[in-house]
Amino acid sequence: MTRDFRILVVDDELAMRESLAGWLHKEGYAADCAAGGAEALELLGGRTYDLLLVDIKMPGMDGLELLRKMKETHPQTLVVIITAYGSIESAVQAMKQGAQDYLLKPFDPEELILLIAKLARQRELIRENQALKERLREQERTGWGDLVADSKAMRAVMRLVEEVAASDSPVLITGETGTGKEMVARALHAASQRAYGPFVPINCGGQNESLLESELFGHERGAFTGAVQARRGRLEMADGGTLFLDEVGEIPPKMQVDLLRVLEEKAFTRLGGSQTVHSDFRLVSATHRDLAALVRAGEVRQDFFYRINVIAVRLPPLRERDDDIGLLAQYFLLRYGRETGKTVEGLTPEALRILNAYAWPGNVRELKNVMERAVVIARQPLIGKNELTFLQPDQESGPELISLEEMERRHIQRVLEAEEGNITHAAQVLGIDRRTLTRKLRRQEAK
Ligand SMILES: Nc1ncnc2c1ncn2[C@@H]1O[C@H](COP(=O)(O)OP(=O)(O)OP(=O)(O)O)[C@@H](O)[C@H]1O
Numbered sequence: 001m002t003r004d005f006r007i008l009v010v011d012d013e014l015a016m017r018e019s020l021a022g023w024l025h026k027e028g029y030a031a032d033c034a035a036g037g038a039e040a041l042e043l044l045g046g047r048t049y050d051l052l053l054v055d056i057k058m059p060g061m062d063g064l065e066l067l068r069k070m071k072e073t074h075p076q077t078l079v080v081i082i083t084a085y086g087s088i089e090s091a092v093q094a095m096k097q098g099a100q101d102y103l104l105k106p107f108d109p110e111e112l113i114l115l116i117a118k119l120a121r122q123r124e125l126i127r128e129n130q131a132l133k134e135r136l137r138e139q140e141r142t143g144w145g146d147l148v149a150d151s152k153a154m155r156a157v158m159r160l161v162e163e164v165a166a167s168d169s170p171v172l173i174t175g176e177t178g179t180g181k182e183m184v185a186r187a188l189h190a191a192s193q194r195a196y197g198p199f200v201p202i203n204c205g206g207q208n209e210s211l212l213e214s215e216l217f218g219h220e221r222g223a224f225t226g227a228v229q230a231r232r233g234r235l236e237m238a239d240g241g242t243l244f245l246d247e248v249g250e251i252p253p254k255m256q257v258d259l260l261r262v263l264e265e266k267a268f269t270r271l272g273g274s275q276t277v278h279s280d281f282r283l284v285s286a287t288h289r290d291l292a293a294l295v296r297a298g299e300v301r302q303d304f305f306y307r308i309n310v311i312a313v314r315l316p317p318l319r320e321r322d323d324d325i326g327l328l329a330q331y332f333l334l335r336y337g338r339e340t341g342k343t344v345e346g347l348t349p350e351a352l353r354i355l356n357a358y359a360w361p362g363n364v365r366e367l368k369n370v371m372e373r374a375v376v377i378a379r380q381p382l383i384g385k386n387e388l389t390f391l392q393p394d395q396e397s398g399p400e401l402i403s404l405e406e407m408e409r410r411h412i413q414r415v416l417e418a419e420e421g422n423i424t425h426a427a428q429v430l431g432i433d434r435r436t437l438t439r440k441l442r443r444q445e446a447k
């Protein structure tokens with residue numbers, strides 16, 4: 001295995017340098033050697049290292065001085081100090097000056113390799129989170145406002161929306177609940193020539209028929225009991241802009257006939273009125289239902305369906321947008337972090353895995369709520385599986401039957417996590433000595 005993690009070994013003792021570099025090479029790390037501080041600085045000028053392994057006691061420039069100098073020019077490079085038992089204070093001082101960790105001589109190669117594996121994982125994590133942030137920044141430059149999407153499926157949607165924005169043809173947006181239908185409708189409006197006109201949404205579901213009718217068409221004074229004043233309807237308000245008929249499948253068939261006429265003539269009368277009102281709007285509709293099936297069932301008129309479905313935009317469910325889940329999660333995380341003043345930076349790989357494995361019946365809206373909740377309960381900058389416990393795969397199938405070895409593996413991981421990766425503490429909790437734990441971890445890693 002080759003790893004994308006380059007190490008520089010700095011030690012004045014040739015034998016030590018060579019054996020360290022030898023172990024590292026065997027583990028698949030790229031490692032170079034320097035015989036002292038001056039040579040190390042020279043090498044640092046020429047290439048980037050992820051980690052410096054530095055002996056603290058060296059003639060000339062010692063480890064502490066090297067640490068001080070290189071932290072000025074290479075603050076991102078990690079440093080692990082190697083020190084003899086007698087000079088532990090200087091190791092402590094090195095940690096204060098920005099070293100990540102120290103090793104006491106003599107040490108077990110396994111201990112060194114485990115420490116480096118841990119640092120390499122951390123580094124990879126930071127890189128992954130930075131890459132996500134970078135992708136988000138690029139997103140912000142695309143002019144799609146708050147709409148975050150990078151998956152192939154969503155890119156195709158965005159391309160289609162950009163193509164059809166300029167025309168005045170009716171658009172029907174379909175997709176499961178929470179997939180972003182309204183968001184896309186607004187983006188479509190913003191990308192159209194009507195962007196400076198109004199965007200007028202109306203939810204056609206869950207309203208009684210006469211209320212919906214007067215909401216849409218407006219009414220004259222005295223049109224029905226309670227109509228003490230004349231009122232403009234949504235059709236009128238949308239003049240010069242976009243009318244968004246949300247849950248369009250819920251419109252009763254009789255009103256579909258009336259709407260069809262409005263769409264053809266761009267004119268109508270208010271309820272109880274006789275004067276023709278002209279309104280020039282672009283129609284965008286949305287539904288989470290299968291309209292073709294509703295046509296077959298006789299709930300939606302075929303002519304109405306054809307009229308509103310000139311351009312069809314299908315939003316894929318979130319589970320079909322693997323590339324978007326991490327990106328959206330990061331986006332909501334940073335946003336809620338900002339709003340609540342909490343320092344949140346990203347997700348652990350495990351958290352990402354959980355998010356990717358989940359089915360997301362509530363789609364983006366659900367992910368948004370989950371991240372809000374995670375930020376509220378988070379006690380550290382990285383959101384991990386502890387913040388997502390309520391998302392764990394369903395327990396219906398009962399406890400999993402696993403081998404003793406697997407149980408041991410999971411238990412060790414749990415303890416290690418609780419002890420924040422500290423092997424000595426974890427070994428104490430497990431009641432075994434540090435070397436035994438190191439060996440077990442080593443064996444697990446090899447699998
Ligand atoms: N691509 C996206 N980027 C950022 N936020 C999104 C995205 N898609 C959806 N959201 C957010 O998710 C929530 C649900 O989106 P929206 O209301 O547009 O979905 P919908 O498909 O209209 O849902 P419903 O069918 O329940 O009406 C909103 O808060 C929206 O801001």
Ligand SMILES: [Mg+2]
Pocket residue numbers: 181182246
């Ligand atoms: Mg909606």
